[in-house]
Amino acid sequence: MMRTRPLKVALLGCGVVGSEVARIMTTHAADLAARIGAPIELAGVAVRRPSKVREGIPAELVTTDATALVKRGDIDVVVEVIGGIEPARSLITTAFEHGASVVSANKALLAQDGAALHAAAGEHGRDLYYEAAVAGAIPLIRPLRESLAGDKVNRVLGIVNGTTNFILDKMDTTGAGYQEALDEATALGYAEADPTADVEGFDAAAKAAILAGIAFHTRVRLDDVYREGMTEVTAADFASAKNMGCTIKLLAICERAADGASVTARVHPAMIPLTHPLASVRGAYNAVFVESDAAGQLMFYGPGAGGAPTASAVLGDLVAVCRNRLNGATGPGESAYAALTVSPMGDVVTRYHISLDVADKPGVLAQVATVFAEHGVSIDTVRQKGKDGEASLVVVTHRASDASLSGTVEALRKLDTVRGVASIMRVEGE
Numbered sequence: 001m002m003r004t005r006p007l008k009v010a011l012l013g014c015g016v017v018g019s020e021v022a023r024i025m026t027t028h029a030a031d032l033a034a035r036i037g038a039p040i041e042l043a044g045v046a047v048r049r050p051s052k053v054r055e056g057i058p059a060e061l062v063t064t065d066a067t068a069l070v071k072r073g074d075i076d077v078v079v080e081v082i083g084g085i086e087p088a089r090s091l092i093t094t095a096f097e098h099g100a101s102v103v104s105a106n107k108a109l110l111a112q113d114g115a116a117l118h119a120a121a122g123e124h125g126r127d128l129y130y131e132a133a134v135a136g137a138i139p140l141i142r143p144l145r146e147s148l149a150g151d152k153v154n155r156v157l158g159i160v161n162g163t164t165n166f167i168l169d170k171m172d173t174t175g176a177g178y179q180e181a182l183d184e185a186t187a188l189g190y191a192e193a194d195p196t197a198d199v200e201g202f203d204a205a206a207k208a209a210i211l212a213g214i215a216f217h218t219r220v221r222l223d224d225v226y227r228e229g230m231t232e233v234t235a236a237d238f239a240s241a242k243n244m245g246c247t248i249k250l251l252a253i254c255e256r257a258a259d260g261a262s263v264t265a266r267v268h269p270a271m272i273p274l275t276h277p278l279a280s281v282r283g284a285y286n287a288v289f290v291e292s293d294a295a296g297q298l299m300f301y302g303p304g305a306g307g308a309p310t311a312s313a314v315l316g317d318l319v320a321v322c323r324n325r326l327n328g329a330t331g332p333g334e335s336a337y338a339a340l341t342v343s344p345m346g347d348v349v350t351r352y353h354i355s356l357d358v359a360d361k362p363g364v365l366a367q368v369a370t371v372f373a374e375h376g377v378s379i380d381t382v383r384q385k386g387k388d389g390e391a392s393l394v395v396v397t398h399r400a401s402d403a404s405l406s407g408t409v410e411a412l413r414k415l416d417t418v419r420g421v422a423s424i425m426r427v428e429g430e
């Protein structure tokens with residue numbers, strides 16, 4: 001039977017995502033009420049610029065005092081879509097203290113302070129849900145936290161940042177410049193308030209930390225994730241990738257070591273074969289493979305950024321949290337019992353594509369091959385192109401540890417015949 005007294009929702013932030021959350025809450029009100037078993041009411045909207053016209057939001061609900069809103073005491077659920085660390089962290093904590101559950105899309109905050117926020121939610125018997133924080137609309141947190149709770153996840157690999165996928169896709173398929181593509185992604189509402197978070201890989205690293213934490217039941221913080229952005233990927237890298245039948249994607253990869261005792265989490269650009277499903281993930285779409293003992297390989301695909309898709313995930317959480325409140329229950333909290341060691345990048349084992357500028361004279365190839373052998377890095381293929389006393393040498397390795405590869409590159413740089421290391425890229429998905 002439908003409860004008539006509404007559940008009260010406070011919305012913090014009314015930007016790209018928040019405005020869509022408010023719109024869907026209003027336009028789908030009857031369906032949401034039927035699914036929850038009680039109507040939900042938008043009880044207040046905290047904004048920074050109150051003078052801005054916000055279609056569909058009554059002016060009397062708008063406030064610039066987010067703290068007062070979360071302290072009201074009659075709010076059932078706070079939806080935090082402000083972003084950033086502060087004041088979002090304090091507002092969420094205050095919301096728990098005043099009896100509200102929280103739905104957030106804030107991956108930066110969750111990757112940094114997830115453990116403390118989960119503890120605060122638990123202490124006050126409230127929920128903290130954040131499906132929108134990873135891969136936008138794609139259901140990924142809940143499948144990992146709930147559907148796969150009986151299985152053992154060994155690997156999570158995929159594209160988790162829409163902005164950088166949009167930029168790399170444009171650079172690859174239309175030859176667009178980096179800045180032009182970034183401007184377009186920003187205009188479409190995909191980029192973070194400071195797009196450095198996207199292009200330097202911080203956003204994907206935050207998502208990798210969240211995914212690894214849930215997948216491996218281990219606390220993984222942003223600082224534990226190895227991170228390289230995509231700002232150094234050039235048209236020449238795309239040309240090299242094409243020569244190998246590959247393209248370049250910014251990947252997040254979280255893996256359990258073969259012995260099961262440790263995990264790694266990393267974000268970096270990588271070459272992947274054009275035949276791999278991730279190669280055909282276009283625009284701001286995301287796709288994530290989850291590999292587990294019993295289920296095998298699962299693929300999650302969909303819009304990873306943008307106002308409406310992200311709001312879809314927020315609304316899904318809102319419905320779940322409201323149902324929990326009506327049942328006097330809470331959903332699953334943090335699960336970090338496994339407490340596995342998070343190993344450094346040097347322990348990661350993968351393949352590499354290395355492009356060297358070398359002197360075009362006899363014996364150079366042998367010299368370079370010796371350095372690889374001395375560091376235990378086995379070469380798969382070598383291609384050499386010479387011109388006017390200079391040559392470019394492209395080496396693709398078999399699987400080797402990142403530490404061995406770093407040692408190899410360091411030694412190569414010391415060779416007189418190696419004029420420069422033009423690029424190093426990992427090769428994944430084979």
Ligand SMILES: NC(=O)C1=CN([C@@H]2O[C@H](COP(=O)(O)OP(=O)(O)OC[C@H]3O[C@@H](n4cnc5c(N)ncnc54)[C@H](O)[C@@H]3O)[C@@H](O)[C@H]2O)C=CC1
Pocket residue numbers: 012013014015016017018046047048049064066080081082083084087105106107108132133136189190191192193304305306307310
């Ligand atoms: N845009 C997207 O595609 C996605 C965004 N997210 C996350 O959702 C959150 C919001 O992102 P967007 O809506 O894109 O950002 P946005 O910048 O469009 O919106 C944030 C809004 O919060 C307001 N705000 C900032 N401080 C405030 C305060 N103290 N009180 C009240 N309002 C305040 C800003 O004025 C702005 O309107 C972020 O955590 C972001 O990482 C997550 C997934 C996808």
Ligand SMILES: N[C@@H](CC=O)C(=O)O
Pocket residue numbers: 133134135136160161162163164190191192198203304305306
């Ligand atoms: N800036 C992010 C937004 C969604 O998380 C992205 O581009 O993926």
Ligand code: NA
Pocket residue numbers: 131132133134135136137138139140141313
């Ligand atoms: Na999601």
